Every structure is written in C-alpha cells, then in structure tokens.
Amino acid sequence: MTLSTYFMEATYLIASILFVFALKGMSHPETARRGMFLAEGGMLAAIIGTLIGAHIVTWVWIIAGLSIGSIIGAWMAIWVPMTAMPQRTALSHAFGALAAALVGVGEFLVHANDMPSITRWALGFEVMLGALTTTGSLIAAGKLQGVIHGKPIQFKGQNVVNALIFLTMATSFFIFIAHPEKVAVFYIMLGLAFVFGVMLVIPIGSADMPVVMSLLNSYAGLAAAATGFVLGNNVLIIAGTLDGFSGFILSVLMCKAMNRSITNVLFGGFGAVIAGATTDAGGVMREISLDDAAMQLAFASRVIFVPGYGLATAQAQHAVRELAELLEGRGVTVKYAIHPVAGRMPGHMNVLLAEANVPYSSLYEMEQINPEFPSTDVAVVIGANDVVNPDARDNPKSLIAGMPILEVDRAKSVIVLKRGQGRGFSGLENPLFFKSCTSMLYGDAKSSLSHLAQAVQHV
Ligand code: NAP
Numbered sequence: 438m439t440l441s442t443y444f445m446e447a448t449y450l451i452a453s454i455l456f457v458f459a460l461k462g463m464s465h466p467e468t469a470r471r472g473m474f475l476a477e478g479g480m481l482a483a484i485i486g487t488l489i490g491a492h493i494v495t496w497v498w499i500i501a502g503l504s505i506g507s508i509i510g511a512w513m514a515i516w517v518p519m520t521a522m523p524q525r526t527a528l529s530h531a532f533g534a535l536a537a538a539l540v541g542v543g544e545f546l547v548h549a550n551d552m553p554s555i556t557r558w559a560l561g562f563e564v565m566l567g568a569l570t571t572t573g574s575l576i577a578a579g580k581l582q583g584v585i586h587g588k589p590i591q592f593k594g595q596n597v598v599n600a601l602i603f604l605t606m607a608t609s610f611f612i613f614i615a616h617p618e619k620v621a622v623f624y625i626m627l628g629l630a631f632v633f634g635v636m637l638v639i640p641i642g643s644a645d646m647p648v649v650m651s652l653l654n655s656y657a658g659l660a661a662a663a664t665g666f667v668l669g670n671n672v673l674i675i676a677g678t679l680d681g682f683s684g685f686i687l688s689v690l691m692c693k694a695m696n697r698s699i700t701n702v703l704f705g706g707f708g709a710v711i712a713g714a715t716t717d718a719g720g721v722m723r724e725i726s727l728d729d730a731a732m733q734l735a736f737a738s739r740v741i742f743v744p745g746y747g748l749a750t751a752q753a754q755h756a757v758r759e760l761a762e763l764l765e766g767r768g769v770t771v772k773y774a775i776h777p778v779a780g781r782m783p784g785h786m787n788v789l790l791a792e793a794n795v796p797y798s799s800l801y802e803m804e805q806i807n808p809e810f811p812s813t814d815v816a817v818v819i820g821a822n823d824v825v826n827p828d829a830r831d832n833p834k835s836l837i838a839g840m841p842i843l844e845v846d847r848a849k850s851v852i853v854l855k856r857g858q859g860r861g862f863s864g865l866e867n868p869l870f871f872k873s874c875t876s877m878l879y880g881d882a883k884s885s886l887s888h889l890a891q892a893v894q895h896v
Contacts, residue, residue: 445490455479563663582597587643655684660669725876731892737814747820822861
C-alpha cells in the first residue's frame with residue numbers, strides 16, 4: 438500500500454466513526470445539531486480521503502461533479518422552505534440512488550466479465566435498488582410537492598402487473614449473475630427496476646409518503662453499501678449499512694406511531710377509500726374572540742401548546758415561544774405536547790421549536806403529556822388536526838382508528854387555531870372541533886399567536 442492509500446483508509450475510518458457518533462447525536466433534539474456537524478465532517482473526510490488516495494482518471498469530471506453538486510446542494514439548503522423538507526429529502530434520495538445505479542452501470546461496462554461472482558451479486562443489487570429508489574423517490578417528491586396527484590393511483594390487476602414486473606426483474610438478475618456477458622439482460626433488469634420504482638410508489642397516498650421515503654432512504658443506503666462491496670470501499674459499506682438500517686427502523690417507528698403496519702402502508706391505498714370511513718362529527722363549531730382567548734390564557738395556571746402541520750406552514754414557531762414567555766412571566770405553567778407524527782416528517786415539531794429556542798425541557802412526548810390534559814386549564818391546538826382527532830381513539834370505524842393521539846379533548850378548555858374548515862392530511866372530519874369544551878380561533882397561526890400575545894399584554 439502506498440502512503441496515499443494509507444491516508445485514504447485512515448480518513449475512511451475517521452469518517453465511519455464520525456457517522457456513528459452523528460447518528461447517536463441525532464437521536465436527541467438537544468444534540469441533533471452537533472450530530473449533523475459530525476456527519477458533515479465525516480462526509481468531508483471521506484471525500485478528501487478519496488480525492489487524495491484513489492486513482493483519479495481525470496480531474497475534469499471530478500471538479501465538474503463537485504461544482505454542480507455543491508451548487509444544487511447549496512441552492513436546496515438555502516431556498517427550499519422547511520415545509521418542503523420532505524420532498525427535498527426525497528430528491529436527495531433520488532440523487533444518491535441514481536449515483537449508486539450509475540456507478541453500477543460503469544462497473545458493469547468495465548469489469549462485468551472479470552469480476553468474482555459475489556461481486557456480481559452486489560453489483561446486481563446495487564443497480565436494482567439504486568434504479569428503483571431513483572424513480573420511487575422522484576414519484577414521492579412529486580406527490581409531496583403536489584406535481585403528481587397525491588391520492589393513491591390504483592387500477593384493476595395492479596398487483597398482478599407488479600408481481601410480473603418484479604419476477605421478470607428478479608429473473609434478469611439471476612441470468613445476469615450466471616451470464617454477465619449477456620449485456621441485454623443487464624439493461625432489461627435496469628429498465629424494469631426503474632419501472633418497478635414507479636409502480637411501487639404510485640398506489641400509495643401522499644399521507645403515507647414520509648414512511649415510504651424513509652423506506653426508500655433505507656433502499657438507497659443498501660444500494661450504497663452494495664456499491665461499497667463492488668468498489669471495495671469500506672466507508673461506503675459502513676455508511677450505506679448505517680443509512681439502510683436507520684431508515685428501516687425509522688419507518689417502523691413511524692408506522693407504530695400511526696398504528697399501521699408496513700404492509701398496510703405499502704399496499705393499503707390509504708386515502709383512496711375515505712368514503713367508507715364514518716365519523717360522528719357534527720354540530721356547530723364555536724368561535725372565540727381574540728380577547729376572550731387571551732383572557733382564558735392569561736388567567737390559566739396550566740397551558741399546553743399542541744403544535745401541528747399548520748404551525749410549520751405558518752412558520753409560527755417564534756410567535757408561539759413569545760406568547761409562552763409572556764404567559765410564563767405571569768406565572769402560567771406552559772408545556773408543549775409533541776406527537777411523533779405531527780407535521781410532515783419525523784421530528785418536524787422538535788426541529789421548528791428548537792429553531793425558535795424553545796427549551797427542550799418544555800417539550801413533552803405523547804405518553805408523558807397525555808395524563809396531564811385533565812388537569813390542564815387550556816390546551817391550545819396550533820394547526821394540528823389528525824394528531825388530536827378523538828375519533829382515532831373512540832371510533833373503531835374511523836380510517837385512523839387506533840392511531841395514538843394527544844388527548845386534548847380531556848383538557849378543561851381547548852382553543853383551536855386554524856384558518857378555516859380545512860381538514861388534516863388524512864382528509865377526515867375532526868369531532869374535537871364540535872365538542873362543548875372547544876372553541877375556534879380562526880386565522881393564520883402566526884398572526885393569531887402574535888395578536889394573542891398583544892392581547893395578553895393588555896389583560
Ligand atoms: P394535519 O392533520 O395535516 O392538520 C393540519 C391543520 O393545519 C389543517 O387542518 C389546517 O386547517 C391547519 N393549517 C394549515 N395551515 C395553517 C396556517 N397557516 N395557520 C393555521 N392553521 C393552518 O396536521 P397534524 O395534526 O400535524 O397531523 C400530521 C398528519 O400527517 C397526520 O395525519 C400524520 O399521520 C401524517 N403523517 C405525518 C408524518 C410525520 O412524519 N410527521 C408521517 C406520515 C404521515 P385549515 O386549512 O383550516 O387552516
């Protein structure tokens with residue numbers, strides 16, 4: 438081994454260690470930022486090590502790739518709003534997976550006939566997973582952005598068609614392993630994998646897209662790990678495996694938080710059959726004036742804020758912190774209740790509130806806070822809907838029956854901040870809004886919170 442190869446392997450080791458610590462850091466909101474820095478450091482170490490240690494055929498392509506990638510990455514980081522983060526993440530998966538698939542095609546063109554059979558297995562997996570993750574992630578991004586219809590796209594015989602595509606793709610894979618000289622078979626496998634990615638994601642509704650993305654993240658990681666085997670690159674094997682399994686664990690956790698199984702998410706067509714679901718919701722929604730809401734808050738002794746997707750769209754995280762500080766200044770005990778799938782991506786609320794410097798000690802997870810609602814004077818629901826829908830608990834016929842919820846309806850009084858009669862992501866009516874303890878404060882969450890803060894100051 439040359440000195441530069443030693444250097445490369447050392448940077449790979451450092452990068453792998455940094456990735457492990459990064460994951461550890463990201464497991465807690467307080468250390469998540471540090472985790473991200475560690476991950477960035479690891480990635481930088483891996484890139485520098487590769488540039489110094491690997492055999493570079495031409496710098497032109499490397500510099501072109503680095504420049505284009507950096508420009509697109511910086512553009513996405515600066516301009517994409519927080520609310521569009523899920524589709525941005527889906528695009529990143531598509532890029533990563535496409536890179537893995539293309540590296541696989543490159544390796545096939547150069548080495549297919551002189552590669553050991555075990556490496557051909559890895560190459561086949563890399564190309565298949567990479568290709569299907571690319572198109573799957575693009576469809577997921579399109580659905581989340583609203584470019585493609587968010588409802589599940591289903592047709593008669595869909596499962597048969599999908600099974601046929603899968604079987605033909607798998608058969609091509611095995612023929613490729615046995616006969617790498619059959620170039621056409623390799624490209625059939627590649628083409629079918631691209632098609633399979635589309636077929637896999639179109640029958641899934643956009644409400645389930647975050648889970649799908651986390652699964653696709655897992656596939657992209659495994660494709661990268663397979664790339665590592667093909668190239669004999671240790672850092673890719675380690676990082677890809679970490680990515681693959683953390684994505685899978687996240688998918689399982691999200692399904693658990695929605696009381697759904699992975700198979701139900703992938704094949705259930707959630708959102709397609711809302712007509713079959715029923716709710717007892719009815720009656721009138723009682724509106725509350727800004728001054729009355731401010732009075733309730735100012736004279737309460739315990740208040741719980743319940744943020745949801747509307748807080749994210751309104752970018753109301755700073756406004757809620759300001760109101761909370763005012764109330765605390767008056768001696769009110771303020772807590773924040775965080776539902777695991779509030780918003781549109783895991784940790785969405787934690788990230789937003791941390792950005793506004795809400796102390797982490799004020800955030801409470803669902804299991805911790807639910808017993809506290811009965812002794813709470815006012816629960817303020819800020820742009821949350823599905824995660825506070827009591828039908829999930831009380832109505833076995835509901836489409837979201839069994840999904841654990843924040844039990845705000847058990848508080849003495851509930852004030853709901855939303856713009857109008859809009860429904861949550863599931864599209865279901867919410868009986869909470871018709872309960873006698875609930876009153877509605879209509880308007881954009883940010884402006885409602887700012888006006889409430891002003892009104893509280895005058896109480
Ligand atoms: P939600 O059910 O989607 O409800 C959001 C509510 O916010 C809407 O009813 C809307 O009503 C209101 N709203 C929108 N913009 C607003 C604004 N500017 N100001 C005030 N209110 C506004 O949100 P959620 O309760 O957070 O539930 C999340 C949903 O996403 C769940 O169904 C969950 O299962 C799903 N999901 C989340 C994840 C995840 O990882 N977080 C993953 C998978 C699925 P108006 O239009 O009337 O204002």
